[in-house]
Amino acid sequence: MPGTMLEGLRFLTRGKTVWAIADVAGVQETLTAFKVEAAGLPLLRKRGGHWKPTTAALLLLEDAIVKNVVELSPARLDPFLHGQVLPGPFLTDRGYVAVRYEGKILGCALHGEAGLRSQLPRAWVDALMSGRPQRGEDE
């Protein structure tokens, strides 16, 4: 990843989240002064002993993502959004991968033995689906 992608950011681990926050003068004092609910953008979250990249991080770092990317076809988008496990094979490593649709990053998925499962934030998917027709994979 080009170093410039992360310029101007500092990173901190709090609990089960790694955050990226703008490196503005005084940020450390501010973080110390208050009880903080969120500090910038969540990059990684710990799930079952593994660090999972967030969809927000993949969107932020979109231009630097060149490996472990699954391109979704139009027919597979809605089943994926509905939480169905998409059967493979996929030419990526097992584990967390980036999903791309129409040439642009959509977010995070887990490539497991059974296939590809969405790791997209539920609230974002709910907003997206609220006005979309329900469609199956065969259509």
Added chain:
Amino acid sequence: MVPAFERYRDIIPDFSSFLKAVEIRPPTHIRANTLRVESDKFRQAMAEQGYPLAPVTEIPEAFRWESVENPGSTLEYFRGWYQVQGLTSMLPALILDAQAGEHLLDLCAAPGGKATYLAQLTRNQALIVANDVSHRRIGILRSHSDRLGITSIIVTRYRGQSFPMRMRFARILLDPPCSAEGTYRVGARTPLTEDPEVSRRLQRLQQMLVTHGLKLLRPGGTLVYSTCTYAPEENEAVLHPVVEEGRAELIPIETPLPHAPGLESWNGHQFHPSLKLATRFYPHLVNSWGFFIARLRKPG
């Protein structure tokens, strides 16, 4: 006619046009997230997806989207290319005129439209403390902030009137809970102020918030106070004692959208004459939500 609005007959210019405007459904406005995509490219990309947008000439990143039912149900929204936000609701962040490197506080920030716009305007290079007391609404704020790729917001959850006095901020945005009359347009909610006691109760909270907000402000700093209500009890009457007692002074606002000045009197009450420097936005002047915005400076 909406009965609650009758009491504004003498203060809203061209009152009959106002009444007609509130009976018309307002257009949806959205703001291109220029942290992700340039405004021109955004508009073109939306057009290619079959979403025609009309530019708002006064605000380069703002667009009008006619006849859309679910503006949040597109992949472009999912990817954080835009935020749905009322046109007048964009103004407080613009008027605050925040600069890179500054420490900013949005005291009642959720659901986050203004705080995320501040982050956009400062290119993620100011530090924004976005505070709200509501856990549920903070969840919405965080979701928007993450989706839009904001790295400069720190979220806290304190009661605004008792936000810890551990540091002073260069600029503060205060958009307190209000009766939200300005969001009454056809198809939207009913106004709450048919009982003026509601406004008076809110006024007490708003006065506590503005008093505390000024204490959190550095000397010479700027506080922008905004509400989406027409009620003078929640606007000029909240700011009158602050200005009268010399705790802050009103400073002029430059805004590209048509508006009326703040009130100097209401219902037999005289307000400090400088309150005319505040701005009132009405739906027959700007086809969006009704809004009140004042810019205050704390003495240096």
